[in-house]
Amino acid sequence: xxxxxxxxxxxxxxxxxxxxxxxxxxxxxxxxxxxxxxxxxxxxxxxxxxxxxxxxxxxxxxxxxxxxxxxxxxxxxxxxxxxxxxxxxxxxxxxxxxxxxxxxxxxxxx
Amino acid sequence: xxxxxxxxxxxxxxxxxxxxxxxxxxxxxxxxxxxxxxxxxxxxxxxxxxxxxxxxxxxxxxxxxxxxxxxxxxxxxxxxxxxxxxxxxxxxxxxxxxxxxxxxxxxxxxxxx
Numbered sequence: 001x002x003x004x005x006x007x008x009x010x011x012x013x014x015x016x017x018x019x020x021x022x023x024x025x026x027x028x029x030x031x032x033x034x035x036x037x038x039x040x041x042x043x044x045x046x047x048x049x050x051x052x053x054x055x056x057x058x059x060x061x062x063x064x065x066x067x068x069x070x071x072x073x074x075x076x077x078x079x080x081x082x083x084x085x086x087x088x089x090x091x092x093x094x095x096x097x098x099x100x101x102x103x104x105x106x107x108x109x110x
Numbered sequence: 111x112x113x114x115x116x117x118x119x120x121x122x123x124x125x126x127x128x129x130x131x132x133x134x135x136x137x138x139x140x141x142x143x144x145x146x147x148x149x150x151x152x153x154x155x156x157x158x159x160x161x162x163x164x165x166x167x168x169x170x171x172x173x174x175x176x177x178x179x180x181x182x183x184x185x186x187x188x189x190x191x192x193x194x195x196x197x198x199x200x201x202x203x204x205x206x207x208x209x210x211x212x213x214x215x216x217x218x219x220x221x222x223x
Contacts, residue, residue, distance in 0.1 A: 006152075042215065043198070043213050043214060043215035043216060044153075044198065044213040046211070090152055090153065092153075098141070098143055098155050098158055098202075099211065100155065101145075101152040101153040101154070102152050103151055103152045104150070104151065104152045106150070
């Protein structure tokens with residue numbers, strides 16, 4: 001069966017520091033991969049999605065970036081975090097059906 | 111653009127039925143989903159309904175779809191404390207892929223003893 005791993009679970013970073021969140025999927029090949037952000041009272045916002053290695057589509061312009069170095073690995077990065085980057089980040093994958101979500105990373109920028 | 115609306119809070123007594131409502135604007139929806147998010151956790155798919163269906167029942171869960179009014183509801187029978195969570199309605203546009211998903215802001219279900 002397919003599983004999705006996301007880490008770390010929580011992260012506290014100072015303003016201006018870099019960020020790297022990692023997500024891996026097991027048990028499937030060539031999945032569609034997604035990064036969402038959930039901010040308080042604002043629902044889920046799609047940040048990036050990828051249909052294949054090296055293929056990244058950005059939904060919202062900001063100081064975050066995503067990369068897919070391997071088929072089942074999706075990384076969310078930033079060179080310099082802003083206070084407004086705080087939130088709950090969710091990785092997800094899908095094949096043809098509904099997306100399945102990772103357990104999320106709570107990022108607090110201080 | 112596409113919009114999905116939900117009430118932010120719903121409070122029910124343990125043992126009663128909970129009905130969480132959702133409205134959407136997209137006319138080309140193919141699937142509509144309900145996800146559950148427990149505190150500090152990711153989203154778990156609860157159930158879904160295809161856009162040509164009116165109703166789907168799965169144990170304590172009943173999904174009703176009124177396509178004419180673009181209204182979706184999730185009924186949880188015999189609500190338990192473990193049902194306390196945020197429930198997200200999501201609408202999938204034709205074409206598929208989670209890039210075509212639009213989520214509501216989520217309804218916090220609060221269970222009173």
